[in-house]
Amino acid sequence: MKPLGPIPSGFSAIDGELAIAGYKATALVERAGGTPLFVYSRDLLTQRVAALRAAMPARLALHYAVKANPFGPVLQHMAGLVDGFDIASGGELAIVQAVGIDPARVSFAGPGKRDSELEAAIMAGATLNLESEGEAGRVLGIAHRLGLTPKLAIRVNPEFDLKGSGMKMGGGAKPFGIDEDRVPAIARRLISEGADWRGFHIFAGSQALSADAIIDTQRQTLDLAARLAEEAGVALPKCNIGGGIGIPYFPGDEPVDIVKVGAALAGHFADLPDVLRETDFVMELGRYLVGEAGVYLAQIVDRKESHGEVYLVTDGGLHHQLAASGNFGTVVRRNYPSAIATRFGEAVAEEASIVGCLCTPLDRLADKGGFPRADVGDLVAIFCAGAYGASASPAMFLGQGPAREMLV
């Protein structure tokens, strides 16, 4: 048997069924009109942000990285919890505007922003985090033509990266951000051309579970911001210090000690160089805020055996849960936390693999896990489905189409 990842806290059993926000899985499926279904818990989102705020210094503003989960009701709920939103495309700008989020609270990073996207962001009053000199030139030209003052920050490509992070976003050659040594000249140019200067964005990595690695990166980030601002001879109104706090997905993963991270950051803030004294600091997080608040529910449509192995074949699959199938940036496939939702808490009775309905061997949601005996009609639950699930999976593959989503 292969181990399963740790089921996040906040889920209970009612009448032997998985309950999400106090509702039984079968009741949620009935309400949604069927499976496959992503369910996100409002309470778990609220509790997560509250715990993070309690751990971090009050001076630190909190942004939500929309790409982790752009579902409208989730965004609307987050709008009441966080200070701002980070987007990565014109499509995400339209999504946040559609749910009524004030673009003044939005910053837009990401390589390859088209002129139409830059124009939409300038007109909306969102902050643009510039990824290259070429982009800086295009933005200034568009703003001049529109007769508007663009809000501009520079995304810095730091020389360091976040150790142990699942996705490295800094260190060496990268399509993201502007290399450190070229940043001061561009900062001076933006200011001299009359832009509304918004400071730096320094994002060194994602999905790290080590508090020490995060603390070390934050220290380096603040040092770098101070050094570049001094070299440029400019004040720093804002500094987005990135995020990178990960969540436990796999057997043996432990949650990040955010109290330790917050205490270290408070220490750094108490000891800032002059050039950063007046700076507003921002942390941006996606999966840490929403990942563990979501569950993916699918129904078993077939139970079969092949060469002595049991397969629970569901109506879901990698087209909604690419990451759980191990095909979204993982090197070695390991099991996400998963369970039989309609037999939640029952003892393990057999080894079984939960697979999807796609005709590819990649479509495996749990590999040789230990489960209670399940049959056709039972629901399976894949946890940690609140981030990079519905929106980061190839929903159109094999003509399947998107899953249902609901916030409860």
Ligand SMILES: *Cc1c(COP(=O)(O)O)cnc(C)c1O
């Ligand atoms: C993807 C991304 C994030 C969010 O990463 P998480 O691991 O979901 O927290 C934040 N900032 C930037 C610039 C990103 O590209």
